[in-house]
Amino acid sequence: MHEAGGETLNLLSSLGLNLSPQTLTVLAVALFVATYAMILLEKYVHRTVAALLGACAVMVLGILTPTQAWASIDFNTIFLLFGMMNIVNVLSRSGFFDVVARRAMIITRGEPARVLWIFSILTAVFSAFLDNVTTVLFMAPVVVTVVARLGLRPMPYLIAVILASNTGGTATLVGDPPNIIIGSVAGKGFGDFLVNVAPYATVATFLGIGLMHLLMKARGDLAGAGDSERLRAALTDTTPIKTNPKLMKQALGVFAVTLLLFIVGHPIGLEAGLVALTTSTFLMLIADLTPVELFEQVEWTTLLFFMGLFIVVGGLEHVGVFQTVAAGLTGVIDGNIGTGILAVGFASAIISGFVDNIPFTISMASVLRELQVTLGPAMDPLWWALSLGACLGGNLTLIGASANIVVSDIAAREGHPMGFVEFMRYGTPVALITVTVALGLFYGAFVLRGG
Template sequence: MGHGGHSAESTVGGLIEAFHLHLSKAELAELSVLLFILTYAMILLEKFFHRTIAALIGASLVLVIGVITPEKAWEAIDQNTILLLFGMMNIVTVMGKSGFFNLVAAKAVQITKGSPTRVLWVFSLLTALFSAFLDNVTTVLFMAPVMINIAEKLKLNPIPYLIAIVLASNTGGTATLIGDPPNIIIGSIAGKTFNDFLKEVAPYAILAFILGLIVMHLMMAKGGFLKAQATAEELEEILSGKVDESLLDRKLMKKSVGVFLVTILLFIVGHQIGLEPGVVALFMATVLALISGLSPAWILEKVEWTTLIFFMGLFMVVGALEVNGVFEVAAKWLIEAIGNNIHEGIILVGFVSAVISGFVDNIPFTMSMAYVLKGMEMQMGSVMDPLWWALSLGACLGGNLTLIGASANIVTADIAERNGYKINFFTFMKYGTPVAAVTVITAILLFYVEHAVFGGL
């Protein structure tokens, strides 16, 4: 075993190097899996550890023990995700300061006539639509403050409504090339176009969204969350739609909404001109900080640093899995299991991707899996095309399984916490897991039937 150790030495550092321990590639992989599970256990034990501290402990341990070098750990952080989050948080902060969300909430309450069921359906639909053309994170950064505002006005518990929005954003994002990071990765590695996704994935994503919303509706009705809580007089006052003018800064609102709209436009055309969403968000946030007249210190204090640092820590822990070939092993195992049976492959790739994406950030997983499928494509040709779509459906819809399955989930939980509402791991799972189960099983089985029975191949 010692012979394998030397080739792996370049990727190790920390105590492993200090004590000249020669670990084989397999041993390093096992160690990184162990540290990943430990980090996960701490995230689950949120009574004792804040999730950001848990991710930082995990990141520190992979570095101190040395299963990943600081350079590799830094590379493992998905800079696009971090820049995108950072930029959009700044833009949304300024929009919030201008009173924009109060205004939107007041108008939305009028449209839904204050009915909790309508609030659930209208907002889930809006979120899914936004998510198809923006990334889910931008969408929830924008929608969560509005949702909290409405729920408080109508005296409703915001938590289930916030979870409903996140689930809708993850499902809606599945439909297009730019809606969800796994799709962007599949698009670039497999050379798939916007129209390919609309044709192959969108029909299943739309169906999954409707089914997921029905499941959510039934669970919320059962929990008594869809009963109106405001009295008739209170409702009448809310519906009059008067917004306190002292809360609005119209000039700042024009600037911030203008910048927000330009940002969205640049997200949509960014792919053609080679601009990553993270770069666009950072640039536009800087422009807004420049023209807003607000103190940069004030804007930066409002950034959800705990969320950003949580992701950086988690990316490092997952990076250790990646550097030590854990995803490669998983992917090779999948290929051996599939053999030449593409139809069986649809089921395997779809469900395995969904389960793994519920527990690790789906970005690094999708990337490893996409390279493996690329290798398969070289051997098998376009006959394995359906596997790309199975990967997309599994990786995107699986993000609803747990609180850590998708970036949007964590971001929303942090916004809720800032407003005094705690969405913990198990509260999220109570709603997310059934929705994920129904949507993943339906979408992948229907996709399988289309290809295996009706010869979609």
Template sequence: MEHHTTTILGMLGLGSKENLYWISILLFVGTYTMIILEKFFHRVPAALLGGTLAIFLGVVTPEAAWEAIDHNTMFLLIGMMIIVSVLIESGFFSILSSVALRITKGDPLKIILTFTMLTAVLSAFLDNVTTVLFMVPILISITRKLKLPPVPYVIATVLASNIGGTATLIGDPPNIIIGSLGNFTFMDFIVNLAPIVIVTHIIGTIVFIGMMKFQGHLEAKVKDEEELKRIVEEQKIEYDIVLMRKGLIIFGITIILFFLHHILHLEAGTIALFMASALMLWSKENPEKIFERVEWTTLMFFLGLFVVIGGLEHSGVFEDAARLVAGVITDPMSGILILGSLSAIISGIVDNIPFTMAMSYVLIDLAKTATFNTEPLWWALALGACLGGNLTIIGASANVVAAGLSEREGYPLKFFDFVKQGTPVTIVTVIVALGLLWLKYTIFGV
């Protein structure tokens, strides 16, 4: 990309490639620092400031900034938020919340086990964002009624979503990239990753429940049997059956199309936005009313963050990081541990999509010259990139979406609250997953 002297940095004599490289890193560090210091800065204007500053200074051109925005993620978020908004309006989530309350009988442990398991399974076959958009409103409604703190339960659900999404080709965006560039099929992911992810999810859940028990979050606040019975039975559910039927039909077709998106050669985002538009036309609901429920603050956060990260990508920072990782890999066994661990750390700090893309191209090049089987490295990259998303609140799209939903309901999900719960689970799950992958190739050699 040509950087002309007409940019602000160019006019100041700072437009060289090397300067842009370091300025893109500085911009990222500055933006990230503001997101961490949420006591002083709200993360949304912080991300937008970082993104617009990258364009303003000329680190990226407006065209390059537009290309840096992951349109598939944005379309998917907007589309699914519209469909979920209509389902909320129809009373569908109130019914689900009531059913979940009856099944779990208000027991905090049963609630956490039910929701984490359901979320992990759904995330393997839907994308994480759709699952979180679906589960979080129900969870907040239940915990609020039972006088439990919703935030730890929301975090548990998000962590389960990122773990479950690791199991299949369609579960997490990095897997879609790996499947596409590494020429792996849906069954390749099921055979190589699903068994590892099942064990990892069980251990991750045990760790999380242990932490919640230690922090006192599994202590029932409504202990009186009669009061609990009254909460379960007294739920007033208002619903619009016609609107609910339309919403569920469109939601069902959307899910089927998600499964077929490889055959149809359509991005999940295109499907979601198309089906959401069809639902708005069919339901005849007031679009303004529907759009009020769309998480615009979350979308704006992604917009800014994509541009900041686009600056790193454009300056070649990801390529250098990927080459550095590839440079220290001498055999598949050390490669699993090195690549998997570094992918987890990097994916927890920056968006895992551009890093996975850069690393995938490096692995393709590595396969041409390597004297060993590079396939295990692809699976290590998938495990690291997906599980590492649990490290911080901006490590995965699902985390940011959950934070936005929680904040809207009056329960802000802080950066360090997420780190406190997410980091221990990430460390344990990454060690377990990479250890199992390493054993698989050491013992069975396949």
């Protein structure tokens, strides 16, 4: 595919098929639906293969050129994932997660409900001040170790970690990428999110954990930690843990610097992906490990899945699907902020459950910025509705947020593959209820303030 005479050549045009923009739009939507269908049929097609097939089709059919496809990949996300995977791998090799798991087991006393609540709350708190991908990369291995030693089924506990990371990340400017986008476009700061979003995200977090408790109890996932002998052995185990203190100190030091740069880096132009890539590379320099040793543990299938999905979603963005959706929402709002809260919030939640919320948030933020020119500060509630919808909606499906896919691949690596439908058994009801309650409370507060 190349440029010739000012026109882009591709397979279809070389065959004499010059498709109209409307036809390309239909093709882009059809390819997204087909890719999503293949992801649903995970028993027959691995989701990474499905995403790559969709990406190839987008380029072969000329919806995007290879250059445009490459540009549609969010390398900030890819670098963040790659860098944090390497840091977490070094922490794992040092024995850090085994140490944390043993202490966590003592704190929870082996009670499944305590395991659920303690790890979910910790995940939500960490996700509010870090990005949620970093949090789940850190928490998921610990959860797997703890529940496996207690004889519990890991899957629902890992799903609980995913849900808590997405709800907790909603609370602050740095917790989830859509919030970073909104903060940048709307000129909102950390304190603005704490005041206008954090209260509703906090309610959603505790409500979500409570709903997971009820769902897990109904399905027997909180029935107990196996036989008493196994539990007693797990709680009284004094076997020395094999650790590498020097490597652990190095990894924890780099991890602490990385977290600090996550918090202070964005205002000075250091994106999270660049920070993670730089600090993880420095860790490889000082640690007594070869890149080959570390790279063998990188979740390459996760990275390639995201790259393929970014290209498929980039095709939708390129033909104007997101702009059309955003414009339609603008027509529905028609200057009514109360209606806008519900329209923007729920539409963002639904769309974010099925496509990456980053390009949609960028498109919708552009529309809201235009509204801000005419409505001024009066339309600020729409920014917060967009944040709540886009972030909380990530819990709807397994591909709704980056954290979901990362935990899914960690689970598969540990021998506990997470099915698309199985995730929806827990995630979808929790997402629907938390989104409805959070947006309902936000709308109610808006009305009470005389909006």
